[in-house]
Amino acid sequence: MFFKQVKHWFVARANAARWRPIHDWAEARNGQFRMARDGQGFLIEQPKALPGSLRIEWGRSQRAYIEGHELRMRCELRLHSDLQLLILCRQLMEKLEASVFEAYTDTLKTRVDTDTPEEMRWLVMFPKFSQISSKLVRQRFGALGVNKELTAAWLEGELSTLLAQASLDLLPEGQPFVLMTMRGNVYLRTAMAEPSLSKIQALVKVLELACKEAQAVNARLSDRGAWPTTTSVAWQSSRPEEDQAPA
Known part of the structure; x- marks a missing residue:
């Protein structure tokens, strides 16, 4: 036990030095940087960020479709609760579609309903938006949502242009990537073997x-709930005070 604690101390100390640029960047943005208790991950919280409270985590993947480590982000916007939209890399979409189809034809359908995260179940629930104007974005990403009109309004514009640029270097082909709106928030999740300040900044x-x-899409919606919703947890992470310690 003693040697394990010593090892964790050395790992935390080494990582604190390696991640110092990320720590300084977070503080310059009025964010709070915290390392995981085992020193092998970190959390950044920026309550007063614009356009909404921002949370950034890097650590072990919380999704089976991402191996190793991942970067995950959440921005709280208080959007309409039924605004459910999803963009993901095409290879991941095809992989998840095959997995979900197999699961839904299995006898364990009830378990699939309760255990499968939204980004997988939405693949069989919501219509895909296939008329993406950018050929590069159409080749590299898939998009779907509660209806095609809202998905198009979200994707077609500046976001499409930025995704096309990101696909050239930031998000290479085959790298798992998920961007979604749900429960009033916007979420981003992608594989990241080692934390990189430049990549974190670009993904922010x-x-x-x-x-x-x-x-902008949310401003078009009425106060009435017009679309179906799902109930599983999309952001599975322990509270900071339970598994994080100040750097």
């Missing part, structure tokens, strides 16, 4: 633009 820009476009 993607998230911020996705938030801006989602707010």
Whole structure:
């Protein structure tokens, strides 16, 4: 036990030095940087961020479709609760579609309904938007949502342009990537073996633009709930005070 604690201390100390640029960047944005208790991950919280409270985590993947480590982000916007839209890399979409189809034809359908995250179940629930104007975006990403009109309004514009640019280097072909609006928030999740400040900064820009476009779509909606909703948890993460310690 003693040697394990010593090992964790050395790992945390080494990672704190490696991640210092990320720590400094977070603080410059009035964010709070915290390392995971085992020193092998971190959390950044920025309550007063614009357009909404921002949470950034890097650590072990919480999704089976991402191996190793991932970067995940959440921006709280208080959007209409039924605004459910999804963009994901095409290879991941095809992989998840095959998995979901197999699961839904299995006798364990009830378990699939309760255990499968939204980004997988939406593949069989919502219509796909296939008329993406950018050929590059159409080749590299899939999009779907509660209806095609809302999906198009979210994607077709500045967000499409930024995704096309990101596909050239930031999001190489085959890298798992998910961008979605749900429960009033916008979420981003992608594989990231090692945390990189430049990549985190670039992905924050993607998230911020996705938030801006989602707010524009949200402004068109009425107060009535017009679309079906799902109930599983999309953001599975322990509370910071339970599994995080200040850096």
